[in-house]
Amino acid sequence: MTTLGTGVLRVRHWLRAHPLALDGALALGVLVAMVFASFVDPGGHDGPTFGARTPAASSLLLMLLSSLALIRRRREPMAVLAATGALTVVELVTADPPAPVVMSAVIALYTVAARTDRPTTWRVGLLTMAALTAAAMLFGSPPWYSQENLGVFAWTGMAAAAGDAVRSRRAFVGAIRERAERAERTREEEARRRVAEERLRIARDLHDVVAHHIALVNVQAGVAAHVMDKRPDQAKQALAHVREASRSALNELRATVGLLRQSGDPEAPTEPAPGLAVLGQLVESVRQAGLPVEVACAAEGEPPLPSAVDLAAYRVIQEALTNV
Structure with a gap:
């Protein structure tokens, strides 16, 4: 049959x-x-x-x-x-x-x-x-x-x-x-659009992380080279700042790239994305590079911002300080 x-x-x-x-x-x-x-x-x-x-x-x-x-x-x-x-x-x-x-x-x-x-x-x-x-x-x-x-x-x-x-x-x-x-074409187009948006977001995050910390490393390295002979203690302090900034850059870079891991890859870091809650650490790292920074907060006790807005505000301040 x-x-x-x-x-x-x-x-x-x-x-x-x-x-x-x-x-x-x-x-x-x-x-x-x-x-x-x-x-x-x-x-x-x-x-x-x-x-x-x-x-x-x-x-x-x-x-x-x-x-x-x-x-x-x-x-x-x-x-x-x-x-x-x-x-x-x-x-x-x-x-x-x-x-x-x-x-x-x-x-x-x-x-x-x-x-x-x-x-x-x-x-x-x-x-x-x-x-x-x-x-x-x-x-x-x-x-x-x-x-x-x-x-x-x-x-x-x-x-x-x-x-x-x-x-x-x-x-x-x-x-x-x-x-x-x-419907199949629509799903494929939507998937491609989401992939493109995610790539753009990750590219922006990588730029913010790398540009900020590399700028700090560059400044501190220049300070260390300038005062190495006359003030070795200050040179050691600048090099310590370089090490701290590079460590922070690696950690944030690892966290960002971890989003690209597949399900079978090792686990990505579980630290939350940076926001205004850690703005003090960002300002302190810039102050250590020799740039005087003052923080003025106009609204105290306000409800927390949405995570996307919180991250965007942090990146805006980070980019501004990096450009300065």
Whole structure:
């Protein structure tokens, strides 16, 4: 059963990849069905009887032409419907009893309904149903209300309805697929936007951390070099400040880069992000570099700021002191 199912699936994929071959197979099947049905007499005393009648040569030619027209049904559905409809009318007018050439027109009408819009299906379907049913009732098997003549009306109506249903289902599935693809693109764009924003934030943090502490290290190193010979005690103090500033830079750099670690990497530092609560340490480090700094706080006892605002305020002051 598995091998059979795999074989059927392969054949289906091959036919979808080669629609002309599928239409050719369909045309051959319709031709065989029409020829077989042309030997059946539906009006027998004991029901339909095979071999009770023989189609004329003209009927065989019309059946062959109408089935060949179906090969082009995907590329030119309207033209194929017009051709098969005309051949059906010719068969109804000239043959007695007529062969079932109308089967090809039914397939062509289904194709038109499945590949066009609903208004076109209504117009073309009603026109085809009216023309073929009128021809069958006027020139087909007597009496005009026979089951063969009414069958033309029923089969053309069913073909139009089935084609419209298939077209609606294809449109519905296509809309669902389009919405799913659009939602997937939206999620990807949102993810890329968030990644870009996070990269920009981390870049700003790295700039603030590195620029501030490197500026302090540069100042203290210059002081140490200037007073190394005359005042070694002050030079040692400046070098101690250099060591402290570099240690602080490494700690903050480690904390910032730790956000980029994956789940399986070693744990990132757990210290909170800097804020106004540690502003005194920032000011003290600048004072040790020789820059006099005064802090004036206008609002005492206010509720704490949100973490993002608190960090932004700290970075603004840090950047300003670094620039000075």
